[in-house]
Amino acid sequence: MRSEMRSAFIALLTVVSAMGTAGCQRQILPASAVDQFGTADDELDFLAEVHNMTAVTNNDALHGLFLFADGVDPATDYDERVALAKTRRWMPTGFDEPANESAPVGWLAMAGCEICDIKGGLTMHVLGPTPRYCTKELVFLQVLPLRTENQSLTGAEFNDYLNRLHRVRASVPLVATVEGTAQGPAGEEAATPMNEAAEEEMLPSPSGSTEPKIAR
């Protein structure tokens, strides 16, 4: 009886270990959209392709974030993108994952905080941007739903993530770039001199309220 219980316990332990091992593996996609639509002119095709993918890959996420941040992707391959992203503190320096592996939310949140200049709270001020606390910060700002830094985003979710980052970025003080393109909300150049339109932009509130703000 005891030996049977021991055998059952060992078997259960083996199954749990196997499940745990399998659960730690990230999804690897056969290809990234950027392989097909790598230029800035292909941006819309790239977004459409990403939209239909079951998960956004590291390579696609980097390409999309570069397009979002700069309008162009200066890198020509994945290794260059990773190196450039590390110099911008978009991802941890120890990051060494395959191009077609699903991108974890953690470094996507780091990149989002850096691009949108989100300073975060006390922990982020003390420790600097980390995947864990950047994720928590973006969850707090309702840019992301309640997720952990190790989860993935689908392609459609990644596009939505960029859209929400765009709105957050629009709320920061407007600074004209070198090219003269303001990094503000859509159509901001047509706003009134006091930039009332930007003030009217309703940002995700920490309270989670989605009540519409009546403009007038």
Next chain:
Amino acid sequence: MCVARADAQSTDAAQPDGGTPSTPAEGDGAVANAEALSAIVMQIEGRVRARTSPDAPWAPVKENDRLLAGAELQTGLRASVALRLGSNATALLDATTSIVIPSLERDGRVLTTRMVVRSGRVDVRVDRVGLDNDFSVLTPSATIAVSGTTLAILNGQLMGTEVTGARSNLLTAIESRWIQRRLAFYFGDGTSNRRFPDPAMHGINRTVAKNLLPGVVDGDEQLEQAWFTGSLQNVEFNINNLQRTLNMDPPVIDEELAALSVLQQLLEIQLRTADDANTADSAAVLVQAFAQKAIQLAAAAEAMLPDIQKVLDAQNAIASDAAKDAANARIDALLYGKEAAEAKGDALQALADTIIALDAKDFEAAQAFAAAASLAALFAADAALNASDSSKTAFSAAESAAQAAAIAQGAIDTYFNKVIEAENCANGAAAQASIASNAAASAQALNQLAQQLGAAAQGQNMGPLLAQIDSNTNQAIAASMAAAISRDQALAAASNARSMGEKTLFNFAAVFASHAAADAALAAVAANQAALDAMEAQAAADLANELVDFGCIGCGKDH
């Protein structure tokens, strides 16, 4: 505004994979008598593309493009696009937004609009325009019916559908800027007149004011009069009229714009053809003046011909005589040179005889030969002097001939300077005639365009305007033809004057002068050679005398 949470599954089923959903209007079959409206692109930033149906290829979108029901739009990462939807709504699509417009039509008093927000953010304002609004925004999880307000719909995979306040001031700013650009058509080119020195006010007067002030004034003249007398000073343009213009269906606006555009273009053409006619007239006057001057100068040059010919004849005679003198002097110089050479030969022979006599100890004979050598040297010197005189004579004659040739050339130059002046005037006439011709061609082209525009706008009374344009064109053509005739006359006069001068005027004195110069040079060579011969003869004589003296010392004779 009414926000209704619909059954998510049924809505999803209506738009599989984001495809074009069916609309209530379609379901009711109420589209049979509906009038299709369009969405016009008011403003674009970044990369935006659209397609007319799910099967159609994507194409970039540009400002003022029209989209019909069924159209699908997608914006890029740093992009946005503002749309005027039919007659009653404005929508602003934010970055990474994708929408479909399945329905956009007017059925009687009902303006029906359906917009599917697949993802992203859309700010919408629906205006109350006196008709019934049936405006709905569909997302995968909700249907929002809007009767007349502003709101923003956000839809995404992360948070689902959210509704928030729209950036209404931004929408207003975009609308205002768009209508300002449209009104640029109305305002024309900003000309002014005496009563309305402000070009903008003139533009308003001529085009827009009567639309903005319905019932207050009727017609340009009445409006001008009212404005001039001050009765309109307290009237403010009603912004509602602008709003009404904005709310008009785009095709209606286009029709009005097209009509005004034809009128504006014809007015523009009339002004430009009038300018062309004035230009051609001015150029023709200048051509005539230039031609007159050219003809006068050519005639003056031709009148100078007999006098110049007399001068040439006189100078030719002088040069001819001088050339003859130079030739004679050359001959003399050569003869004297020959004499000098013979004398030199005699002196050398006498020197040789002196040496032979000294060898033979015949001192008396030697003395006689030395004396003969001295005599020969004297002859040579005399001949050299004469040759030198002849050379001087030849040079003097050559100078006279050259002077005559210079005077003759001066007379010829006087004539051709006059001809050049005439040619310059003729060239000026040609340049002005070219200006007149270009102006006439421009007027003709504009007239042709005006006729086409007039034919396209037959319903409007463009006849007087077209007649004025035609008159301007004919005026320009007539001026151009007159200018061409005057130009040809000027060019012919100048050409004739030059031709006549080239045929009759020739500087023969210069030929004589060149001959005289050659003779003078030859005479100089002969004189130089004679001088050398004389020097050698003198040297031979001196040597002979010295030898005789040396030989006599040995013979003991007293010297």
